[in-house]
Amino acid sequence: MLEDHQATTVEVPGQQSAGVPWPSGYPGGYAVVDVETTGLAPDDRIVSAAVYRLTARGEVEDHWYTPVNPERDPGPTWIHGLTSAMLADAPLFGQIAEEFARRLEGRVLVAHNAVFDWKMIAREYARADRVAPVEQRLCTIQLSKALRLPLANHRLETLAAHFGVEQRRAHHALDDARVLAEAFRPSLQQAARLRLPLPLLTCLPVTDWPQTASGAAGAAAGGRSGGGTAWRPGWRASKRRPPCPYPNPGRYEPGGRLVQGMRVAFSGDTSVDRELLEDQAFEAGLHIAGSVSRLTSLLVTNDPQAPTSKVAKARAYGTPVLDEAAFTHLLREVAPAPEV
Incomplete structure (x- = not known):
């Protein structure tokens, strides 16, 4: 060893x-x-x-x-x-x-x-x-x-x-x-x-990085993900998927694991094709939400300061925020839905 x-x-x-x-x-x-x-x-x-x-x-x-x-x-x-x-x-x-x-x-x-x-x-x-x-x-x-x-x-x-x-x-x-x-x-x-x-x-080089404390709370407060793709306004149709078979276990806890049934919303551009990223999340047992509400478990965005309605609602509701890199890392080990 x-x-x-x-x-x-x-x-x-x-x-x-x-x-x-x-x-x-x-x-x-x-x-x-x-x-x-x-x-x-x-x-x-x-x-x-x-x-x-x-x-x-x-x-x-x-x-x-x-x-x-x-x-x-x-x-x-x-x-x-x-x-x-x-x-x-x-x-x-x-x-x-x-x-x-x-x-x-x-x-x-x-x-x-x-x-x-x-x-x-x-x-x-x-x-x-x-x-x-x-x-x-x-x-x-x-x-x-x-x-x-x-x-x-x-x-x-x-x-x-x-x-x-x-x-x-x-x-x-x-x-x-x-x-x-x-x-x-x-x-x-x-x-x-x-x-x-x-x-x-x-691979685009990073020219700056946040100096704030770690964690989703820091991102929600406005920490910017260095090297993230700039937000561009636009609209995309949501892909029709079967309903998520798992109940919503609640919000994502910073530092913890994703759990099957969590409602995840996406905002802004992603380096991985958005539909592919959503497919990965759905296959892992997550609910893909088209909007942010009080029931949303997590918002994924590379620009937590973007002027989008999803970001604004996440800030208002205190919804945890992660960038794409952290989210895809967590997708490797999604916890099974709790037994009812």
Whole structure:
């Protein structure tokens, strides 16, 4: 088992290529990334990071892991397992930024709920007065949807089980990155066989970030998500979906889990296609609300200061607010509806 107090790099011998005819427009290499953090808010910090570098065909070149001193409370230690004592002698992000960048440079960043990992990484580089050398990202949730994989949900463990990948230490950045790398390779090769265009998204650098306290309450009070897409006025028809089969358990509790049956509303632009994001939420057992009322459990918006009726009502009702990155991260582990 790797020690949590030192950066670790491991070279991996070359692997046999699958012999799949390869689309000429596919990227030349990938960096499969996982970061563990102090929380989900825009001003939260990274406590550990791992990168698996892959070839153009998804074969592992090497992997690297480091804990990171977040210069604050490490947050949910019961999830990532890293305590203040364990991180006391870990390097600061600025001290590992160059090595991290070397492993990202020239590659597509691959992650599960990639918008979350990307924004956390981009904000850390902004704090260090640098820009992460990433131009594109690929979300494995979107790829599995494009491949129409028969998954019960889009949790990492479900994707891993589909491809027979063993999870050894969930929520440890290195093991999560390994699991994702092993599941991404057959996904990539299947996409190549189908000549499927990869769901690549542009990574825009973050130029500012909130300095307020963490949490949804801070966002509701006006904390702005750095690097979020600017709000544009417009109207979109709501997709007709079957009724949510679960009762509304009430409001989302900041720092807690989403629960099946929660009423979730969306406002403004999202980096992931809105309909896809709503589909993911619906499949996880959430109720997609077209408006905000006193019964709304949560509002998801990348711009909590936008002049929209949903944002105004959320502020008036005290409805919890999360940005897209935090919300997609929480979608990985939605709690089952309480038994009636």
